[in-house]
Every structure is written in C-alpha cells, then in structure tokens.
Amino acid sequence: MFVLEGIWIALQQVWAHKLKSAFTLIGVIIGITFLIAVITVVEGMNRYVQEDFAGSLFGVNTFTVVRRSRISTGAETQERRREQARNPDLTLHDVQVVRSAVPDAWRLAYSSDRGFDEVSYKDRRRRNIRLIGASEGYEALQGWEVTRGRGLTPLDERRGLKVAVIGAEIEEKLFPGLDPIGKEIRIGSQRFEVVGVWDKQGGLFGNIRDASILLPFSVYRQTFARDPSDVDQISVKMRSLEEMEAAQLAVEGALRADRGLRPGDENSFWIETSSELLDTWDKIVRVLFAAIPGLVSISLVVGGIVIMNIMLLSVAGRVREIGIRKAVGARRRDILIQFLAESSTLSIVGASIGILLGIGIGKGVEAFTPMPASVPPWGIALALTLGVLVGVGSGLYPAYRAAKQDPIVALRSE
Amino acid sequence: MNGEQRMQTNANEVIIETHGLTKLYQMGSETIHALAGVDMQIRRNEYIAIMGPSGSGKSTLMNLIGCLDTPTDGEYILNGTPVQGLDDDELARIRNREIGFVFQTFNLLPRASALHNVELPLIYAGIPAKERQEKARNALATVDLADRTHHKPNELSGGQRQRVAIARALVNDPSILLADEPTGNLDSKTSEEIMKVFEELHASGQTIIMVTHEHDISERAQRVVTLRDGLIESHDAKADGLMAGV
Ligand SMILES: Nc1ncnc2c1ncn2[C@@H]1O[C@H](COP(=O)(O)OP(=O)(O)O)[C@@H](O)[C@H]1O
Ligand SMILES: [Mg+2]
Numbered sequence: 001m002f003v004l005e006g007i008w009i010a011l012q013q014v015w016a017h018k019l020k021s022a023f024t025l026i027g028v029i030i031g032i033t034f035l036i037a038v039i040t041v042v043e044g045m046n047r048y049v050q051e052d053f054a055g056s057l058f059g060v061n062t063f064t065v066v067r068r069s070r071i072s073t074g075a076e077t078q079e080r081r082r083e084q085a086r087n088p089d090l091t092l093h094d095v096q097v098v099r100s101a102v103p104d105a106w107r108l109a110y111s112s113d114r115g116f117d118e119v120s121y122k123d124r125r126r127r128n129i130r131l132i133g134a135s136e137g138y139e140a141l142q143g144w145e146v147t148r149g150r151g152l153t154p155l156d157e158r159r160g161l162k163v164a165v166i167g168a169e170i171e172e173k174l175f176p177g178l179d180p181i182g183k184e185i186r187i188g189s190q191r192f193e194v195v196g197v198w199d200k201q202g203g204l205f206g207n208i209r210d211a212s213i214l215l216p217f218s219v220y221r222q223t224f225a226r227d228p229s230d231v232d233q234i235s236v237k238m239r240s241l242e243e244m245e246a247a248q249l250a251v252e253g254a255l256r257a258d259r260g261l262r263p264g265d266e267n268s269f270w271i272e273t274s275s276e277l278l279d280t281w282d283k284i285v286r287v288l289f290a291a292i293p294g295l296v297s298i299s300l301v302v303g304g305i306v307i308m309n310i311m312l313l314s315v316a317g318r319v320r321e322i323g324i325r326k327a328v329g330a331r332r333r334d335i336l337i338q339f340l341a342e343s344s345t346l347s348i349v350g351a352s353i354g355i356l357l358g359i360g361i362g363k364g365v366e367a368f369t370p371m372p373a374s375v376p377p378w379g380i381a382l383a384l385t386l387g388v389l390v391g392v393g394s395g396l397y398p399a400y401r402a403a404k405q406d407p408i409v410a411l412r413s414e
Numbered sequence: 415m416n417g418e419q420r421m422q423t424n425a426n427e428v429i430i431e432t433h434g435l436t437k438l439y440q441m442g443s444e445t446i447h448a449l450a451g452v453d454m455q456i457r458r459n460e461y462i463a464i465m466g467p468s469g470s471g472k473s474t475l476m477n478l479i480g481c482l483d484t485p486t487d488g489e490y491i492l493n494g495t496p497v498q499g500l501d502d503d504e505l506a507r508i509r510n511r512e513i514g515f516v517f518q519t520f521n522l523l524p525r526a527s528a529l530h531n532v533e534l535p536l537i538y539a540g541i542p543a544k545e546r547q548e549k550a551r552n553a554l555a556t557v558d559l560a561d562r563t564h565h566k567p568n569e570l571s572g573g574q575r576q577r578v579a580i581a582r583a584l585v586n587d588p589s590i591l592l593a594d595e596p597t598g599n600l601d602s603k604t605s606e607e608i609m610k611v612f613e614e615l616h617a618s619g620q621t622i623i624m625v626t627h628e629h630d631i632s633e634r635a636q637r638v639v640t641l642r643d644g645l646i647e648s649h650d651a652k653a654d655g656l657m658a659g660v
Contacts, residue, residue, distance in 0.1 A: 005537070012525075324521045327482055328582065329510020329538040331503045407509075408483040411521065 006341025014349050024310050027303020028350030028390055032383045035296045036358020039379040041365050042288055044372045061244040064272045065098060065234040065251060087268045090231040098234050101254035102247045107237040109138040112220060112230055119213060121174040121185045129170065130212040133220020139198060141237050149181045149196030156216040164192040168200030169210035190223055300386060304394035311343050311398035322402050323410025336403040343395025344388050351387025355380055429589050429621060430456040430479060435488035437474050448474040450644035461616045463632035464625045466641035472625045476594045480515045481505045493589055510538050514583030516593040520575045522567045528554060528578045529563040535586040553581035557611055573604035580611060593624040
C-alpha cells in the first residue's frame with residue numbers, strides 16, 4: 001500500500017515540477033538513452049550486416065581473392081601485416097589460374113578500381129567518384145541490378161569500347177530529367193558513352209556503389225590503371241556454401257602451386273569471404289558492447305547521486321509527515337519502502353524517458369541509413385532493471401534516514 | 415497500590431497502569447524532570463481530563479501513554495502488557511491498533527484528502543483497500559464529515575480538520591483515545607462542537623484521556639488529574655459514585 005503511496009507521491013512530484021524533475025533525472029536519462037541508442041543501433045546494424053550488407057558487398061556464396069586483407073580484424077600481428085605487404089600484385093595470369101581451378105564457377109569476375117576526381121556531362125559534374133574496371137559479369141556477381149540500358153558485355157571488353165555503366169547518384173547529378181543512355185560523359189580527358197544505369201542502394205553504404213562508374217577492364221587498364229598489369233580482386237560465386245568452400249580450397253591450392261609456395265609458407269595472397277567480414281563485425285560489436293557498461297554506469301552513478309540528494313532534501317522537508325505516519329502506526333520498514341518506492345519511481349521515470357529517447361535516436365538512424373532500428377525486448381528489460389537498481393541504490397540512504405526518525409522528534413519539527 | 419484498587423481492577427478492567435513513570439530531559443548541565451514519577455490507573459470507558467499549568471508535564475505524559483515516546487524510568491502497562499522493552503515495530507503496532515491520538519495542531523497530511531488521512535492507520539494495519547475505504551467513510555460519518563471526504567485539510571475549517579483527526583484516531587477502533595489540548599487552536603464555539611463529539615464517543619463506550627486548560631471542559635470528564643512539576647498533584651474523582659456503580 002505504501003509502495004503505491006511512494007509511487008503516487010513520486011509521480012505527483014515529477015508532474016508538479018516537470019523542469020526540476022528533468023534536471024534531477026538527467027543523469028539517468030542520459031545513461032539509459034545512450035544504452036538504448038547503442039543497443040538499438042548495434043542490433044539494427046547487426047541485422048543489416050548479416051542480412052543485407054555482407055550479402056550486397058560480397059554477394060552470397062562468394063569469395064574474393066585480393067593481394068592482402070582489406071579488413072583489419074585487429075588480431076594480426078605486426079609481422080603478419082608486414083609479410084602481407086610483401087605479397088605480389090594480382091595479375092591477369094592469376095585470373096587464369098583461378099579460372100582453371102574452378103571451371104564450374106557460377107560466376108567469375110575480376111576488377112580494379114580507383115578513386116577519381118570528377119565526371120562531367122556538358123557543364124554538369126559530380127566530384128569524388130570511383131572508377132571500376134571490370135570484366136563482364138561483375139555487376140551480377142555484386143548483386144547490382146542494371147535497371148536501364150545494359151551491363152558490360154564480352155564484346156565491350158574485346159573491342160575495348162569506351163562505354164560506361166553508371167551509378168544512380170551520378171545519373172541524378174549529371175542527367176536530371178534526362179535519359180542518360182547514349183549520352184557522352186567525360187572522365188578526365190576521355191569520353192565514354194553511357195550504356196546503362198544500375199539500381200540505387202542509398203543510405204550509409206550506398207556511396208560506394210551509387211557514385212561508381214563501371215568501365216570495361218581493358219579500357220580501364222589502358223586509360224586509368226596506375227599499374228597496367230594489376231588486378232585488384234578476383235571474385236568467384238558458387239551455387240551453395242559447400243561448393244563455395246570447396247572452390248575456395250581449390251583456388252588456394254592452385255595459386256600456391258602456381259607461385260611455388262612450399263608447405264610451411266604462408267599464402268602470398270588473401271581470400272576474403274562475407275563470413276570474414278561478419279567475424280570482424282562481431283568483434284566490433286563485442287568492443288561496442290564492452291564499452292557500454294563503463295559509459296552507462298558513469299552516467300547512472302551520477303544520476304543516482306543526484307536522485308539521492310533530491311531524496312535527502314525530500315526527506316528533510318517531510319519530517320513532520322514521517323512523524324504523522326509513525327504516530328498512526330507506520331513501522332520503520334513501511335517508511336523505508338515508501339521512500340524507496342519514491343526514489344525508484346523517479347529513477348524509472350528517468351529510465352522510461354531514456355528508453356523513449358534512445359528508441360527515437362534509433363529511429364533517426366533508421367530514417368537516414370539503410371539500417372533497421374531494432375529494439376530488442378531484453379534491452380528495455382535491462383534499462384528498466386537498471387532504473388530500479390539506481391532508484392533503490394540512491395534511495396537507500398535517504399530512506400534509512402527517514403525510517404529511523406524518532407516519532408516524537410519528527411512530530412515536533414517545523 | 416492498595417487492595418481496594420485491585421478489587422476495582424477486577425470489577426472494572428484497568429487498561430492503563432503506570433508506576434513511577436519518569437521522563438528526564440538533559441538541557442546542558444541541567445536535568446529537567448518533565449515527569450518525576452507518575453502512578454496512575456485508567457479503567458475502560460473512563461473519561462479523564464488532565465490539567466495543570468504549562469510545562470507541568472501533561473504532553474510528556476500523553477506522549478508516553480501514546481507510545482510516541484519512551485520513559486526514562488518507571489513502568490507502563492497497557493492492556494496487561496508492559497510497554498518498556500518493546501522494540502520499535504511493536505510500539506508502532508501499539509500506536510496503530512491500541513492508541514488513537516488527537517493533537518492540538520491536528521497533524522493531518524496536508525496534501526492528502528480527508529478520506530486518505532483517515533485511511534492512514536488502516537493502511538499500516540494492512541487492511542485491504544475496499545474495507546479500508548468503507549471504515550474510513552464510516553469514521554468520517556461519525557464526526558459528521560460524510561460530505562467532506564475528498565477535501566484537503568486546507569479546504570476545511572479548523573473544527574472540521576480536528577474532526578478529521580478524531581475520525582483518524584477512531585478508525586482502527588483503539589483501546590484508548592488520547593487528546594492533547596484538542597481545542598487549543600479552536601475558537602470557543604468550535605471547541606464546543608468538538609467537545610460534544612468526545613462526549614458522544616465516551617457515551618458509546620470509548621475510553622478517553624484529554625489534556626485541557628479549560629475548567630468548563632474538564633468539568634465534563636469523570637475524573638480530573640492535575641499535574642504540577644511532573645507529579646500528580648491531585649486525583650479529583652468527582653464521578654466516583656457513578657464509576658462504582660458501573
Ligand atoms: N524535548 C524536550 N527537551 C527538553 N525539555 C523538554 C522537552 N519536551 C518537554 N520538555 C520540558 O519538559 C517539561 C514538560 O513539558 P510538557 O510535557 O510539554 O508540558 P505541558 O504539556 O504540560 O505544557 C517542560 O519543562 C518542558 O520544557
Ligand atoms: Mg503540552
């Protein structure tokens with residue numbers, strides 16, 4: 001009953017002094033907002049990475065041969081990194097080795113890419129783009145869908161045609177309200193005919209693909225490559241995970257044999273898979289989740305101290321009330337529970353506001369990025385539990401002070 | 415203590431008994447004998463007025479009887495149970511079940527309605543909400559405040575506030591009703607109303623101890639105990655004949 005009493009008194013006080021309460025609860029609000037925002041964003045990113053990102057970056061059942069690892073897992077030693085730096089560049093010869101190692105590949109494509117200053121059409125320009133020189137089938141392997149015009153064909157490659165398939169952002173910037181197909185764009189000193197546009201990815205990771213221009217590999221190599229023999233990556237897509245794993249082993253073996261590596265030697269190339277990316281993501285998530293407790297507990301401790309002070313003030317201002325309650329039969333524990341309920345309610349109000357703000361931040365992230373905001377029930381349960389803990393913890397001392405008041409002394413106060 | 419009193423005990427149940435009840439206050443080097451050894455007996459359905467000059471120890475005695483305070487020395491037996499040596503929780507229980515206290519300054523919770531103020535002892539008695547409300551309403555009806563249940567103390571007159579306080583004191587059906595100058599803050603007309611309430615309660619069987627300064631009020635009591643300097647100066651049992659007959 002006096003639990004309800006405490007809750008009711010706390011709610012009345014919060015309502016009567018909204019601004020003061022907001023300041024009182026700011027520590028708890030910040031702590032819980034942060035907690036929920038991080039959980040929401042990380043959970044959302046988690047789903048995104050697992051369901052969309054890894055798939056769209058690497059494709060499903062796809063692996064990619066590169067010179068050295070592009071994803072730093074933080075686990076490699078200095079020495080390992082230096083060793084990788086000595087790996088030779090991939091070449092078209094390596095493409096042949098890979099091709100003959102997996103004759104049953106569903107798709108195989110190779111590419112090189114570089115950042116480039118700008119692309120222009122008449123007086124319109126788009127800065128900071130990426131040029132990709134790729135073999136036929138690259139877009140399909142990446143999972144990009146050419147929505148207008150066509151993709152690259154073996155003919156473009158063989159004839160060295162100056163054609164380009166462009167990303168959606170480039171189309172929007174250069175051809176507002178125009179049909180880009182057949183138009184000539186200028187990249188550096190060269191002119192290219194636009195033959196296709198692929199679908200827009202949008203959002204946070206969209207830049208990479210929406211601001212890219214795809215050229216036939218041979219054209220790219222002659223015109224833009226820094227080192228004409230270079231191939232940046234060779235991607236292989238298989239029909240199933242098992243096939244992919246087998247193909248990966250076959251490619252590894254073939255490249256080692258071709259390079260004359262002996263059994264004890266490390267690979268002088270690197271094979272990336274989406275599962276490698278997911279592993280890395282897992283590590284990032286683990287670091288994030290490891291950092292939360294520290295940051296959250298600091299703000300909650302500060303919030304708890306503020307609530308404790310408010311409760312001490314509240315107790316000091318209500319000594320007579322305590323005296324009256326004791327005079328009509330309240331026991332120590334009744335008073336204790338009342339004030340604990342009061343401090344917990346305050347804290348839970350703060351935590352609830354924090355939960356709402358945190359979800360709001362998550363929704364904001366959802367609105368501006370392709371990541372879904374995902375608030376797991378355990379996150380809310382955790383936040384409320386923390387709210388109760390902070391409330392009880394910060395109320396303990398004030399409530400104890402209230403409970404041990406001598407009734408007659410308390411009645412005489414004021 | 416003498417044989418005659420014991421006989422009366424059997425005939426007319428003693429609910430309060432004190433022996434050498436003493437309360438000392440230390441003020442610097444000086445010891446104040448607020449109560450310097452009080453012996454008294456109170457029987458069921460007595461109506462006792464406690465009088466005496468200011469500072470004679472009336473409130474101190476009331477607070478001890480009401481278990482709000484603990485004596486420095488002496489014995490206090492309530493309903494056959496020695497009160498000294500009880501712990502805080504047991505004292506709280508006695509205040510809750512056995513005692514109804516009415517203060518000069520009302521001591522109502524300012525932000526709570528009349529009904530909630532009256533419910534308070536029932537809350538601490540652990541009585542379920544529905545029964546609680548019904549009892550509290552009945553108690554308010556007893557003091558003619560059935561139509562003021564949702565008023566806050568500051569929406570009530572002094573006399574009404576004191577009647578709320580009386581309802582609160584009565585609601586848990588206490589063995590004894592203690593009132594320390596209940597009309598001290600009220601004008602004479604309102605005092606008259608409040609005294610009527612006490613008389614009605616006494617008539618319906620309630621045991622009452624009341625501190626008062628006013629002789630016309632004390633005259634309605636069956637017995638007047640006069641304190642001076644922390645000691646009982648006189649027992650004026652003017653209703654002896656009536657009591658012997660009960
Ligand atoms: N808390 C206290 N500290 C010191 N002295 C007190 C305290 N309470 C009462 N006294 C003293 O005890 C004596 C009796 O007080 P009280 O019982 O209040 O008298 P009354 O109610 O008859 O006016 C007075 O001298 C008073 O000053
Ligand atoms: Mg007094």
